[in-house]
Amino acid sequence: MSTQLTPTVVGDLRSSFQGGIVTPKDPSYDEARKIWNGDIDRRPALILQCASVADVQAAIAFARQNGLRIAVKGGGHSLPGHSVADGAVMIDLRRLNKVDIDPTTKRATVQGGAVWSEVDGPAQALGLAVTGGHITHTGVAGLTLGGGIGHLMRKFGLTVDRLLSVQLVTADGAVLRASASDNPELFWAVRGGGGNFGIVTQFEFQLAPLGPTILGGLAFWLPDQGPELFRRYREFCKTCPDEVTTLLVYLHAPPFDFVPKDVQHKPGFALVVVGTDIGIAEQAVKAIRSFSKPAFDIIGPMPYLAVQGMFDPALPPSTKTYFKAHYIGELSDGYIRAVTREAAKMPPGMSQIFVVQMGGAVARVAEDATAVGGRASAFQTLCIGIWDDAADREKSVTWVRGLWDSLAPFSHGAYVNLSDTQDESQLKVTYGAEKYARLQKLKCKYDPENVFSLNQNILPAK
């Protein structure tokens, strides 16, 4: 039952709440309700900007007492906009962004509202790193809880593979620690089960030595080279060492300084290379880099922090996007024909197709060791429609759906963090029926009333 959020009801909360409380009447409301995806325009009833674990407990209790849905915002990068909802309480963790790194144990403790740049910078200052996302302003929380893919994953595993523990507040307000020894079943579930089980206020990661200089950058070929590049890429991936993680991206070359003027805005395929060991990586990519002359090639030694920030300018906050994804078993001839055919239909602008190379350390962790679904997939395809002008929205969305439909025969589920909202039947494919049933039981134990429902939602069941 929903009650009216009167000034008195909100005022009562104010007396004990340490963080910010933003109502629709406040001048900061429109800024506070924004998330990364500029296509999402939703109006929560109240925004609670938590400054402590006690605030998180109070925020959950407040929403429940007033019969309001809860949307949890870490870094605000949910593509379908799970972190904001009309009429809900948005529990915003962004103020909880402290990061501490112990150089002796090489462990990082990271609060639930931090973004990756706030981890990467201090970690690199000590010569350390953990697999983060491809973009530095993405939230640590959402990315980690869904699994976490990134430039370092074939060497260091998914982000969850380096997670040692979490502290989280459950639907009933309890503060729990989950790790291999404390609440191990809950620890299993949060490593891939998303925000279904509670609000994580602290993560603990095991970092690894890296850099500061690694191999990074990209080489770019015009579309007529696409099919041959794909076939070479397929062979390259079969023997690729763990020290190298790559992406094959179809895009219009951006008007950035490193792109020759006559190539800017032209469509083509970019091979993005990240190598944790410069010598091994240079050797590994030698043949594919030179199979035919690229339009430009900027692969070379560069600081890890520069590699991490490489895509930031292409995907700034407020980007308007529609996104769908597939896990892919292999780059079959049929897949290559479909993807290159649909690429040719991509609208002008910043839309993109990402083929993400998985494998390496990711695939060596057993499928049931964590809740993450699909880690054994060799690739993912990300179908990314981006537009500026609202008039172009329909064109981009239609193109994404057409691309996604064409690739569906080659796919098996989709990574929960990089797809649109999956229904129960899709989640069963992504996680596998057995794992989904285990997640449902744990959901029933920790959140029987589905208080945390704005996510890739696992329905509670005994």
Ligand code: FAD
């Ligand atoms: P939010 O929108 O804040 O939250 C997303 C979900 O996580 C919501 O369901 C929310 O309820 C839940 N959540 C957030 N914080 C908490 C918390 N503290 N406790 C419990 N639940 C919480 N993914 C990758 O794996 N690798 C990438 O390289 C990558 N790149 C991306 C680049 C961009 C530009 C974008 C927009 C997304 C990218 N993603 C990537 C996807 C990303 O991992 C997900 O969108 C993720 O959910 C973002 O986390 P967030 O905290 O920023 O999101």
